[in-house]
Amino acid sequence: xxxxxxxxxxxxxxxxxxxxxxxxxxxxxxxxxxxxxxxxxxxxxxxxxxxxxxxxxxxxxxxxxxxxxxxxxxxxxxxxxxxxxxxxxxxxxxxxxx
Numbered sequence: 001x002x003x004x005x006x007x008x009x010x011x012x013x014x015x016x017x018x019x020x021x022x023x024x025x026x027x028x029x030x031x032x033x034x035x036x037x038x039x040x041x042x043x044x045x046x047x048x049x050x051x052x053x054x055x056x057x058x059x060x061x062x063x064x065x066x067x068x069x070x071x072x073x074x075x076x077x078x079x080x081x082x083x084x085x086x087x088x089x090x091x092x093x094x095x096x097x098x
Contacts, residue, residue, distance in 0.1 A: 026084055027051040037083050038076060042069070046094075054090035056080070059097045069094045 028048065035043035045065045050057035060066050069076070073092050081087050 026086075027056065027088060030080060030083060033083065037079050042072075049095070051089070054088065056089045056092045058092055058094050060094055062096060066094050066096055 028051065030037065031048050034047065038046070042065075045061040046058050046069060048056060049059045058069065060069055069092075076092060077089055080089050080092075
């Protein structure tokens with residue numbers, strides 16, 4: 001019998017690719033590195049609030065940041081999926097915090 005030796009991280013990465021639940025967990029882990037991924041000015045005015053069916057929901061402080069984030073959506077998608085290591089996020093919706 002041949003054994004396949006994988007680290008816990010490798011197993012988790014495989015689960016992320018195949019399981020919606022594990023993908024959601026991985027996306028929410030982006031909150032830890034949010035400032036590093038999006039930059040300090042954006043991080044100070046936004047945060048991840050939900051992820052469902054490939055759509056990331058990001059809350060922002062006000063209308064000005066809502067417009068700014070919409071203008072940067074494609075660049076943010078690229079950065080976030082790169083940080084995940086898998087194309088999990090297909091779209092970002094921005095909402096003003098209440």
